[in-house]
Amino acid sequence: MNRYLSIFALIFRIALGITFIYASFDKISHPAEFAKIIHNYRILPGYLINIFAIALPWIELISGLFLVVGFLRGGALSIIISLLIVFMIAIGINIIRGVNLSCGCFTVSEMAKSNSWSTFIRDTWLFAMALFIYFFDSSALALDRFIKEKTD
DSSP: OOHHHHHHHHHHHHHHHHHHHHHHHHHHHOHHHHHHHHHHHOOSOHHHHHHHHHHHHHHHHHHHHHHHHTSSHHHHHHHHHHHHHHHHHHHHHHHHHTOOOOOOSSOOOTTOOOOHHHHHHHHHHHHHHHHHHHHHOOOTTOHHHHHHHHHO
16 A cells, blocks of 8 residues: 555544544533534434433544544444534535534534534545545554554
């Protein structure tokens, strides 16, 4: 594999992991406010909103941590790719509806109204980074690689 592609994949893996770690902090600290943001999307049934508001940030945090350290990279990356697809669908639905709302991506503050199109484009770039990692990550600086070498 091309060495440069592998280096970019490593940089993207760490950047994407840090992005998801950072995105989880405010949501973990303020689950009620995050639940209101999820409600504003008008996609999930009411009985799932609180569960989603509590579970999603922890999934983001753990997946991001695993991606950064390179532990269970395939699973962490699969979860992050799935989350990004769900996020893009949810934002896309609200773009079609003509609703511009706070995405709740990095802060749950009501003052953080964002442009839905810019959020969609940002998530598309993150998705492209995730796909790049999927195809070109050579497991450099990954805990998985270290563990595999120790067991061989």
